Amino acid sequence: MGLRERKKEKTRLALLDAALDLFLEQGYESTTVEQIAGAVDVSPRTFFRYFTSKDHLVLWFHDHGEEIMLETLESRPPDEPPFTALMHALRAVLSDMQGSTPEESARFLKLRRILEENPRLIGQSVARGAQTEHRLAELVAGLRGADPDTDQLSHLIVAFAMSTLRVGFECPRRDGTLVEITDRMSETIELAERSLQPGWDLR
Amino acid sequence: MGLRERKKEKTRLALLDAALDLFLEQGYESTTVEQIAGAVDVSPRTFFRYFTSKDHLVLWFHDHGEEIMLETLESRPPDEPPFTALMHALRAVLSDMQGSTPEESARFLKLRRILEENPRLIGQSVARGAQTEHRLAELVAGLRGADPDTDQLSHLIVAFAMSTLRVGFECPRRDGTLVEITDRMSETIELAERSLQPGWDLR
DNA sequence: CTGACTTATGGCACACTGTGACAGAAGGGT
DNA sequence: ACCCTTCTGTCACAGTGTGCCATAAGTCAG
Structure with missing residues (x-):
């Protein structure tokens, strides 16, 4: 370089x-x-x-997370149920966070505090998530051999997965260490997995 | 007046x-x-x-929908499972749409086309949904007798419900009549209900 | 190291969104 | 007719974001 x-x-x-x-x-x-x-x-x-904008500062981490999710998703066995694959992608994001340098962790924690204090920014962040969602939905529809424009289940699968990520990210209101946050997020993932009917994402 | x-x-x-x-x-x-x-x-x-802003033009209908959801939610029996209550709130939004005047329907259809063509606006729209979500989550946490700041399930319940609404709204890509769209949305609602474990929102 | 190249930077002008302040016009009540 | 309240237009202004062009800095021959 x-x-x-x-x-x-x-x-x-x-x-x-x-x-x-x-x-x-x-x-x-x-x-x-x-x-x-x-x-x-x-x-x-x-x-x-x-x-590209002031908002972009706060959204840069989304780009990183999205990248990881897309990569993970493509490396999963093609016959794996889509929601399961997405949950693996979520966990990949978590383990990337856990393996980050102290500087990166510090940035992440600062960012979380800033987002907590600025609801409007949470909105922006969610909005960026929506774009990711769209790309993921197309990928999932591909896996399911369905038309991404009309297959509602593909969209629902991705929407539920991203909801899970978001709840895990936003929910632990009080400041905590990075470990506490990631632990909390994996609890959320397990909670989501337990909440859904087995095989719901296959038919 | x-x-x-x-x-x-x-x-x-x-x-x-x-x-x-x-x-x-x-x-x-x-x-x-x-x-x-x-x-x-x-x-x-x-x-x-x-x-308040140019974006607000495109978001006005959210305010209306949110209002209906909050009202419906408060009028549901308090012992009803929260996700079920939310699904009723969603259906209330649908039946309001079905009972709208031709002018209102026309606005709604135009809006959908505009949103389709402007991904950035979908983001804004989702972001507004996120604010609604927060208010709803506090309400649901209240129903569940839980602390809205820490109870992840409350947030997850609302997040899944709003995802359902959003998928129903965005998914029918091709232009359609209002009836086609609302029909599609109630299919999405049923799909979501079938996908979740019975009683997942109670424990 | 010198020169020719590519790319990043700074400065300028500009369009657009959004807000505060104030004066004047229009509705409402008596 | 009157006053009072509220809505409106005008002006000034701060801030974001973009196109354009000249210049500075990094890159890579020879």
């Missing part, structure tokens, strides 16, 4: 960290892009080359 | 209809608030007194 790419990655993370800290200090709304860029000695114009 | 209120309601609907038509003609992004306001001979500033 050349100097150029390393520098870019450094700037991206510097912007991200500066932004997260500013959001926690003075709130999301009252932090301007100008401030964020200023804290990293970069022009506002450049900020928008790293993050 | 005085002349004043009637006039306000008229302006609100005029703005809404003008906006929906413009969105369909030239797309959501490339329609400006100035155009919408201009079409109704109103200043842009006034537009923002009727709708």
Whole structure:
């Protein structure tokens, strides 16, 4: 990796960290892009080359999680029931989180606090999840050999899976360590699995 | 109802209809608030007194649906299983749609087309759903005698219910009549009910 | 190391959304 | 007719996000 790419990655993370800290200090709304860029000695114009919008800062982790889910899903045996496969994908996201560096964990925890304090951002985050959902639904429909446009069950399977992820992520209201959060999330996954009829995702 | 209120309601609907038509003609992004306001001979500033944002135009029906759901939920017998009660609330939304005037139906169908063409707006719509979800989760936690902050099942119950609504709303990709859509949505509701273990929402 | 290249950056102008403040117009009640 | 309340338009303004172009910095020959 050349100097150029390393520098870019450094700037991206510097912007991200500066932004997260500013959001926690003075709130999301009252932090301007100008401030964020200023804290990293970069022009506002450049900020928008790293993050397409202010919201994007808060959504970057979705991109990462989505990537993991899609990869996992493709590596599962094709005859596995779709919801089971999705639950494996969820667990893959969890174990990625558990294996993250201290910096990454810190970012994640800060992000959770910011989201808790800004309902509007939770919305944005959910909205991003909806896009992921759509891609996953197409994949699941493919697995089931169904038309992604009309097969309601494919969509329902994915929707339930993403709901599970979201509940696990949002539910532990009080601040906790990363381990506590991931533990909580795997409880949610088990709860969801126990709640559904065996084989519901096959017919 | 005085002349004043009637006039306000008229302006609100005029703005809404003008906006929906413009969105369909030239797309959501490339329609400006100035155009919408201009079409109704109103200043842009006034537009923002009727709708808090451009997005709000597309989200207004959520407010209506949420209202119905909350009302229905409160009128259900308190010992009814929460998910069952939520499914009744969903059906209440459907029957409200079926009983709507031709103008309202037309708006609804236009809105669906606009949402189909603008994934970003689907996101916004889902995000609004997330807020509703939170309110509902507190209500359900109350029914279950649980702490809304920590009881994951309450959140999961509501999340699954809202997923059902959303899948029903989004899934019938092809344009259809209102009746076709509501029929499709009640199929989705039944599908969800069949997929879950009996009593999953009680323990 | 020099020059030619590719790519990132900064600065500028600009369109658009959304808000606060104030003055004037329009409805409502007496 | 009067006052009072509420709605409206105008203006000014902060902030987000984009296109464009000149310049600076990284890259890669030779």
